[in-house]
Amino acid sequence: MNAQLRIPQLNPILIREARTRMRGARPYLILTIFLLVLILTTFGIYQYMVSQARSGTVVLSSHIGQALFKGLAFTEMFFIVLVAPILTSSAISSERERLTYDMLLATPLRPGQLLSGKLIGALSYLFLLIVASIPVFSIVLIFGGVSLRTLVLTVILLGGAALFFGTIGLFSSALIGRTVPAVILSYAIVLLICGVPLIIASIWPQFSTPPGQSPPPWLLYLNPFSAIVAVTTVVPMMPQPDLPFFSVSDPFMVIPFLSQFSTGIVRYAPEGPLLMPVYRATLLGFGLGTFILLWISSHLALPTRKWQPRWSDLGFVVVIGAIALVMWVTVEWWWIVPPVEPWLMPVDAPPIAPPMVP
Amino acid sequence: MTLAIETIELTHRYKKLIALDRLNLQVPQGCIYGFIGPNGAGKTTTLRLLAGLQTPTSGEIRLMGERLSSRLAQRFVGYMPDFFGVYDDLRVWEYLDFFARCYGLRGARLRQVVDELLELVDLSDKRDAFVQTLSRGMQQRLCLAHALVHDPPILLLDEPASGLDPRARVELRELLRTLRDMGKTIMLSSHILSELAEVCDAIGIIDHGRMLISGPLAEVQQQLATGSRVRMRIARESDVVLALTLLQHQPLVQTVSTVPADPRSLIVDFTQPIGEEQCATFLAELVSAGVAISEFSARSENLEEFFLRLTMANTG
Numbered sequence: 001m002n003a004q005l006r007i008p009q010l011n012p013i014l015i016r017e018a019r020t021r022m023r024g025a026r027p028y029l030i031l032t033i034f035l036l037v038l039i040l041t042t043f044g045i046y047q048y049m050v051s052q053a054r055s056g057t058v059v060l061s062s063h064i065g066q067a068l069f070k071g072l073a074f075t076e077m078f079f080i081v082l083v084a085p086i087l088t089s090s091a092i093s094s095e096r097e098r099l100t101y102d103m104l105l106a107t108p109l110r111p112g113q114l115l116s117g118k119l120i121g122a123l124s125y126l127f128l129l130i131v132a133s134i135p136v137f138s139i140v141l142i143f144g145g146v147s148l149r150t151l152v153l154t155v156i157l158l159g160g161a162a163l164f165f166g167t168i169g170l171f172s173s174a175l176i177g178r179t180v181p182a183v184i185l186s187y188a189i190v191l192l193i194c195g196v197p198l199i200i201a202s203i204w205p206q207f208s209t210p211p212g213q214s215p216p217p218w219l220l221y222l223n224p225f226s227a228i229v230a231v232t233t234v235v236p237m238m239p240q241p242d243l244p245f246f247s248v249s250d251p252f253m254v255i256p257f258l259s260q261f262s263t264g265i266v267r268y269a270p271e272g273p274l275l276m277p278v279y280r281a282t283l284l285g286f287g288l289g290t291f292i293l294l295w296i297s298s299h300l301a302l303p304t305r306k307w308q309p310r311w312s313d314l315g316f317v318v319v320i321g322a323i324a325l326v327m328w329v330t331v332e333w334w335w336i337v338p339p340v341e342p343w344l345m346p347v348d349a350p351p352i353a354p355p356m357v358p
Numbered sequence: 359m360t361l362a363i364e365t366i367e368l369t370h371r372y373k374k375l376i377a378l379d380r381l382n383l384q385v386p387q388g389c390i391y392g393f394i395g396p397n398g399a400g401k402t403t404t405l406r407l408l409a410g411l412q413t414p415t416s417g418e419i420r421l422m423g424e425r426l427s428s429r430l431a432q433r434f435v436g437y438m439p440d441f442f443g444v445y446d447d448l449r450v451w452e453y454l455d456f457f458a459r460c461y462g463l464r465g466a467r468l469r470q471v472v473d474e475l476l477e478l479v480d481l482s483d484k485r486d487a488f489v490q491t492l493s494r495g496m497q498q499r500l501c502l503a504h505a506l507v508h509d510p511p512i513l514l515l516d517e518p519a520s521g522l523d524p525r526a527r528v529e530l531r532e533l534l535r536t537l538r539d540m541g542k543t544i545m546l547s548s549h550i551l552s553e554l555a556e557v558c559d560a561i562g563i564i565d566h567g568r569m570l571i572s573g574p575l576a577e578v579q580q581q582l583a584t585g586s587r588v589r590m591r592i593a594r595e596s597d598v599v600l601a602l603t604l605l606q607h608q609p610l611v612q613t614v615s616t617v618p619a620d621p622r623s624l625i626v627d628f629t630q631p632i633g634e635e636q637c638a639t640f641l642a643e644l645v646s647a648g649v650a651i652s653e654f655s656a657r658s659e660n661l662e663e664f665f666l667r668l669t670m671a672n673t674g
Contacts, residue, residue, distance in 0.1 A: 012459035099443030
């Protein structure tokens with residue numbers, strides 16, 4: 001008999017996930033479909049830009065690069081939002097359904113290890129997809145026009161979204177315990193975060209007082225699509241601010257479909273169009289949300305005394321507190337106060353002409 | 359004698375439902391203890407409490423003389439749940455490797471444990487097969503092996519024989535005996551009572567969360583023996599009426615009935631257990647009266663009948 005049991009050092013769940021994740025045809029099928037979608041997106045955007053050039057619009061090489069990058073980043077974000085919750089929403093529930101949950105709980109494996117192993121296992125597959133898409137993304141390099149800062153921000157945003165939406169699936173799985181309802185709950189939360197703000201943003205001008213105002217930026221803070229559009233949009237310098245904003249770099253012009261996801265991202269000020277950097281709040285919000293959901297899930301996954309304080313809570317409190325502190329200190333950086341829209345600004349009364357003196 | 363498992367006034371409630379009601383259980387070390395009860399009697403709850411997977415509402419659990427904590431349960435208990443779950447996409451050795459890692463084993467020790475356990479449960483030749491391709495009996499043995507990776511002194515097996523064919527049951531029984539010989543204390547629940555009778559040293563019968571009777575198998579059988587039964591077959595049909603008349607006039611006979619499928623077969627229930635000499639005298643009386651008897655067998659009440667009688671009496 002072992003006198004003492006050791007808590008496993010290298011997460012066994014992670015080792016199991018690594019062994020089994022790529023078994024069978026399904027992972028390869030998803031990878032193939034994902035890459036095909038990206039290739040088709042690239043081809044579609046390129047054809048669109050060529051047609052724009054043929055119709056007389058000035059299309060520079062950098063314009064094509066920017067349009068391709070924006071389209072691919074958006075497609076990748078769409079895929080992550082769609083796939084991350086489904087990869088993790090069976091994490092706990094499948095163990096319960098396969099009746100292996102009790103067997104795991106009877107071992108010294110900690111709920112935190114179970115959750116982190118499942119999350120990292122699922123996310124590693126998502127990161128594999130992202131890495132596999134690099135050759136497709138590299139087409140952008142042929143055309144240029146994308147800065148290193150944009151590239152880094154996009155990668156951070158995609159990674160943050162994968163983590164956050166993966167955690168949503170994990171939370172649903174720990175909360176409900178059955179896979180199908182957990183998947184439904186995950187997508188309901190995703191819809192609440194991604195769909196509802198966009199719908200409200202699109203109807204905001206009709207219901208604002210006075211009518212016609214742009215939606216407030218805070219409405220889009222947690223929306224990954226608004227964030228990716230905000231990162232990848234290039235606002236041109238406007239030599240003549242009074243003229244309407246039309247250019248191939250305009251998010252409303254480059255890929256027409258994206259206009260549905262970019263409401264409220266570009267504002268018009270007297271000095272020209274302004275980009276609302278909502279991605280800052282998105283990144284901080286995803287970080288905070290991820291750790292809060294992980295904290296709750298670590299308690300939900302416990303077999304007994306779910307809400308009894310544990311030492312691991314201290315770690316969560318420290319991390320969540322640190323993120324909250326950073327948010328408080330940097331509030332002026334991420335909390336966006338949009339400029340007053342020009343048409344709402346009070347118009348100076350025309351000078352009264354002095355009376356004519358005969 | 360040191361007790362491997364002891365529960366003192368163990369009570370567990372699921373909201374208003376009392377699953378266990380002041381259960382007192384004592385299982386000596388190195389014994390195979392059979393836990394019998396109808397569905398919902400509290401067997402699985404008891405095993406889950408012993409494995410540290412649930413916290414009792416009140417009462418105390420002691421394993422190897424120490425008060426239960428989750429760490430203690432992990433160290434002392436190997437637990438096999440009632441419905442065996444498998445990881446479809448794992449190979450047999452990977453399955454054991456995974457659980458061994460969960461218990462903190464690594465390196466050469468881990469590989470050694472996996473090899474030894476595969477040998478113990480006779481699955482060495484299936485080492486690289488996927489778990490889902492194994493037969494039900496093999497899966498059950500593999501699951502039992504998973505509960506042994508950390509070499510615990512106590513094994514808790516919930517319905518280990520359910521769904522197994524007769525051959526697999528025999529193999530499982532042999533494996534349990536081997537484990538007992540290795541010094542393990544095994545507590546198993548089952549509905550297949552004849553299985554328990556063949557393998558268990560002690561049994562406990564539970565119903566509605568209460569222990570009705572518990573102790574060594576022979577003692578329990580003796581305590582519950584309230585009567586005996588004899589089955590006989592009359593060689594000639596014309597003798598059946600005479601035999602019935604003679605039997606009904608015997609003072610120890612409680613009831614005599616014919617078997618519907620075979621009118622020449624009679625079942626005789628006695629008011630008290632009868633010994634071999636009494637049986638011989640009884641048979642001689644019938645033969646001397648001219649009744650030709652082709653078969654005669656005395657039998658005690660079996661475990662299944664005990665169980666039914668006890669649980670029905672408890673329900674009534």
